[in-house]
Amino acid sequence: MHQHLLVSDADHFRVEDEINPWMDRADQPEPAAARTEHEALVAAHAAAGRAVERLPSAPDCPDMVFTANAALVRGDRAVLGRPPAAREGEIVHHRTWLRERGIVAEEPPYAFSGQGDALPVLGDVLLAGYGQRTDARVHPVLAERLDYEVVPLRTTSPAFYDLDLAVGVVDPDRLVAWCPEALDEPSRRRVRALRGRGLELVEVAAGEAERFALNLVGDGTTVTMSRGCPGLAGDLRSRGLVVHELDTGQLAKSGGGVRCTALTLDAPARPGTDREAA
Ligand code: ARG
Numbered sequence: 219m220h221q222h223l224l225v226s227d228a229d230h231f232r233v234e235d236e237i238n239p240w241m242d243r244a245d246q247p248e249p250a251a252a253r254t255e256h257e258a259l260v261a262a263h264a265a266a267g268r269a270v271e272r273l274p275s276a277p278d279c280p281d282m283v284f285t286a287n288a289a290l291v292r293g294d295r296a297v298l299g300r301p302p303a304a305r306e307g308e309i310v311h312h313r314t315w316l317r318e319r320g321i322v323a324e325e326p327p328y329a330f331s332g333q334g335d336a337l338p339v340l341g342d343v344l345l346a347g348y349g350q351r352t353d354a355r356v357h358p359v360l361a362e363r364l365d366y367e368v369v370p371l372r373t374t375s376p377a378f379y380d381l382d383l384a385v386g387v388v389d390p391d392r393l394v395a396w397c398p399e400a401l402d403e404p405s406r407r408r409v410r411a412l413r414g415r416g417l418e419l420v421e422v423a424a425g426e427a428e429r430f431a432l433n434l435v436g437d438g439t440t441v442t443m444s445r446g447c448p449g450l451a452g453d454l455r456s457r458g459l460v461v462h463e464l465d466t467g468q469l470a471k472s473g474g475g476v477r478c479t480a481l482t483l484d485a486p487a488r489p490g491t492d493r494e495a496a
Pocket residue numbers: 237238241281284286287305333334335380382383472473474475477478
């Protein structure tokens with residue numbers, strides 16, 4: 219899993235609406251550097267053997283480089299994101315793209331940050347964020363529509379406006395890195411309880427999490443992550459993983475990193491639940 223990804227491009231990337239605390243209109247990304255940075259991420263995915271698909275960004279969508287917020291995809295089904303108003307325009311492009319590939323994408327009835335707040339682990343378990351960009355009432359929809367067992371996790375600060383800044387799935391079958399301080403106490407207990415089901419946990423300090431350490435793509439073999447987070451990078455290498463560290467300084471001006479720019483397309487459906495099988 220995480221070996222088939224949908225990315226966009228940084229051609230229209232800019233800071234327009236300050237919809238998270240990392241964004242400052244007075245501190246714009248440098249266009250050429252942002253494109254170079256994004257292309258380096260795509261090249262790193264390809265070098266790791268991942269198949270990368272492209273959806274060109276639209277000129278009126280300054281945040282469209284962050285494809286992760288557009289949907290959560292499992293098998294041939296998806297639940298679309300329902301982002302803040304400033305990003306609503308992105309969704310139609312994703313819906314069309316998914317539909318053209320035979321993926322039926324449904325609109326959720328409440329605010330939903332897509333994969334930004336929805337991280338599958340252990341096959342059928344979904345770590346599902348709420349409290350910032352996602353309304354918890356969308357969780358039953360994800361459970362029903364995509365056949366996941368939802369573990370609700372509340373992020374407590376707008377700095378962690380999406381769960382993918384607080385939790386990084388290194389190996390979906392086995393290993394998750396996380397920043398306990400970013401979650402409320404009941405959520406921490408729910409994360410720790412997953413150890414009883416075979417999930418290993420690596421803790422990351424808030425300082426590194428705030429440098430987007432956890433906003434990583436991990437397929438169980440290779441971890442693609444932000445440069446400047448030596449604690450986590452070293453820990454993962456000592457566990458035998460291949461770690462690629464990349465510059466994400468331009469994306470960081472919009473509050474994003476590696477994981478935000480890649481929507482996973484290969485989360486396997488629960489056996490027997492594909493539409494064809496139904
Ligand atoms: N500027 C974007 C926003 O605030 C960044 C989104 C990053 N995405 C993510 N999955 N964390 O919506």
